[in-house]
Amino acid sequence: MDARTTHALAAETLTAEGEVGIVTPQRIAFPEGIDLTCGQRLAPLEAVYETYGTLAPDQSNVILLCHALSGGAHAAGRHHPDDRKPGWWDLYIGPGKALDTNRFYIICINALASPYGTTSPLSIDPSSGQPYHLNFPPIKVTDWVELERIVLDALGIQRIYAVVGGSTGGMRAFEWAVRYPERVQKALVIAAPARSSPMVIALNHIQRQTILMGLEYGGVEGAERGLMLARMLAHISYLSEPALWSKFGRDTVPEAEFWSVTYQVESYLEYKGSTFLQRFDPFCYLYITRAMDNFDLGYTYGEGDLRRALMRVQARMRFVSFTSDWLFPPAGQQEAVEILQSLGKPADHVVIDSPWGHDSFLVERVKPQLKPVIKEFLEE
């Protein structure tokens, strides 16, 4: 592997940073909808997005930021002064931050089928007057990209300086570079490969079947308990064994219950599951995980040949991986980088030594390593 490590880069200092402050989500409607990859037309359609920074008059400073499975358009700042938490990537978005709002105009669009405002299985199906739920059409990562494209088109933005995303957001960033090569100048793909592995499919299958079992036996309440369990499993897959040792070890809880919670790690998982239930939806989860499974750029753009698909790329690309990520291990990204390099494309791979697993790009402790890797790439 010619992957670079971050030791050389980590020396860069974290310069003074500011906050984006109060932000207001925008809503955009497409009454005609879009044609999905499954052949169905989804209409009407709405999308929610947020922007940070100021669009340059020549539109040369656009960063399209793609959120992950459980994220949304709210990437930075707060909606209200008393919001307990800022947006999901506030660590990296703002004046002086990795995505520097003094220079860049950042737009983050909530993905199709996500429960955070864009049309989803929770939206009203015009043919029934009821929420779509399982009548929502199947979607793929390509449909996510198409939704982002029509939003940008509607805003009159043709050229993207950089598309940036992690996890399923990294899938979208990667697909943008392949699908619309002439529109993307740089693409930064964090913790996402060119195709989902059978391990990802297997983990997602169990999560979906748990939700569907709950739905079958317990209706919506059962589906919600299923979603909690699915999230617990997903959460484990975002962490690593060393991270679990470090956070919980074998510590027990004060009032152990034999069949529910005896150990701290169990208590933590139940807590994570229940907070997720407050903010997510089982039907959306089913659709989004299936979109992940079906992600395969070689299949979609190269008739099964990833090399052929990647010949389309024109963007300068950087891939970032984390050593302890067992959901999307560095080897998957390295495969893509080596193909790009062998095609003479400008692409590199930065492997960050982190014990925090797949979620490292969201973990504050990793920021000193990750920030310079992003900032250097965006500003060079």
Next chain:
Amino acid sequence: MDARTTHALAAETLTAEGEVGIVTPQRIAFPEGIDLTCGQRLAPLEAVYETYGTLAPDQSNVILLCHALSGGAHAAGRHHPDDRKPGWWDLYIGPGKALDTNRFYIICINALASPYGTTSPLSIDPSSGQPYHLNFPPIKVTDWVELERIVLDALGIQRIYAVVGGSTGGMRAFEWAVRYPERVQKALVIAAPARSSPMVIALNHIQRQTILMGLEYGGVEGAERGLMLARMLAHISYLSEPALWSKFGRDTVPEAEFWSVTYQVESYLEYKGSTFLQRFDPFCYLYITRAMDNFDLGYTYGEGDLRRALMRVQARMRFVSFTSDWLFPPAGQQEAVEILQSLGKPADHVVIDSPWGHDSFLVERVKPQLKPVIKEFLEE
């Protein structure tokens, strides 16, 4: 790490091997039962065991073999000539095999709470006349060892030449060496550490909660679907990402169903889940996984200090790990070996380079590497 690799050992040839042939399970009753670590007395008690080879007149050739979570006493040979499959470790038990029945007398005892004949949650609770189910008392690995001890006592066997086990069987082998140091001459611990990690606890928690959710919403049928899903998750944890790529890649099935099975790996998991359901029980699964979680030799024998616990060991010990085992990674075994070595105990660690994950010790392709590691240890 001073762990040895198998390259030097693998040159040993696989000599001519024979089969143990038809075997008959034995049954032994303990009407008075035993006192469990939880303080309850479990009575009456029955245990099922099998033996292979011939007991030496001086009883110097006894190998106690400890099965894993889903195994039983039937480790080798067949019960009937037309059995489709032999016992679970037939690869390694027989004339000329790693556990050579020309030399050794091997005994394998079905563990407490396992559904294969020994007293379990499926047995009749004398206080109700109904199966115990969730009224079965909590058990620990220590109770498994105690059941094995009373069986050996009843058979008049005091001294064990070698105790051998993998996974939860490895936990028992390790605990034997700590609990009864004067009775164990050698202990071979395969893919098992001195304590379960929070990753193991987390995975087991999700599996148990899935079974319990099924039970709550769908009764026994729901618990059984829950068991299928639990097994699928466990099965993933026994494999590795490279193994899944190699076996399934992203292959799809001919008649895909969007919400059930689209990919081969999903079909495989459903198949594995349904065959497991034919041969296992959700209640037994709950108890056995909780026993795994609670395994911690430092806690049980050293007041939290593993070093203090391991001072008890007198046996010559060998630990075997597999590079791709992410359920019980080699680092866990290495920790134990280094403590034993620092105490001047004869212990070594063989790390086998295998892509087949935790289950490598059951995989035929790993036999050329594993057989000499076992045979050398047992025959030296």
